[in-house]
Amino acid sequence: METNMKTKVASDKLGVNPTTVQRWIREFDLHCDVNEKGHYLISASVFHALEEIQRQLQQGFTKKEVVLPTEQENKNKAGEDTISKETPTMIETSVFEERFAQVMATVDQLEKKVNQKADEVVEYQVLNHRQEMDHMSEVLTKLEERMDRIEEALTERPKNVVSIEEPKLKKQAPKKRLASLFSF
Structure with missing residues (x-):
């Protein structure tokens, strides 16, 4: 050449x-x-x-x-082909370690972000569940109060109410009844 x-x-x-x-x-x-x-x-x-x-x-x-x-x-x-075309290019250990440290730092940052996001999601879900539980507790308390009022109303009977029943008819002997029909 x-x-x-x-x-x-x-x-x-x-x-x-x-x-x-x-x-x-x-x-x-x-x-x-x-x-x-x-x-x-x-x-x-x-x-x-x-x-x-x-x-x-x-x-x-x-x-x-x-x-x-x-x-x-x-x-x-x-000039002189001192490096074979098939031999991969080597990088210095210090350069490799520096790049590896950068990659690991990036991975750590990403891992922290993922954990933070997961924590935020869990916190949001817990708050929603807490609100639902508070609402259900209020509803349950109202139902208990209502049940108590209904039970009180059913167990209290007014004392001055007289039972209305049909008067019992006295049974007369069959002969007397017949006789009463024909008597004047």
Whole structure:
């Protein structure tokens, strides 16, 4: 690979339009030398960055999601391929621990919010149940009072009320009755 290539050569190698290469250089703020006519002179490290952009876009990433390798990684891959393409990129332990701590802090905050919401829901339900119980207690008290009044009314009988019953007829012997019919 030559030291600096023109846009047309880079676009041919990538299999894209030269304007696409120019757009990627501008959008991803890649540093390229410019010749006297204003054309880009693409270095090997910038070409590697263009390859990475193309690879990620083909995988379905949006332009905002594309992550470019560092300039040092571009130079390593452009010159000596010290890192195999199959080897995953390692991050430092301190960076990992810091990110992990941030994630855990976020999880803790979310857990606190969920617990707070659950507590609020339970509190609301308890207050509603308490109001229902108070209302039922009032209704029960009124029913008890009414039952007491009804029982008092039923157990109190006026003392001056005389029982009205039909007078009992004296039974007369059958002979006397017959005789009374015919007697003058």
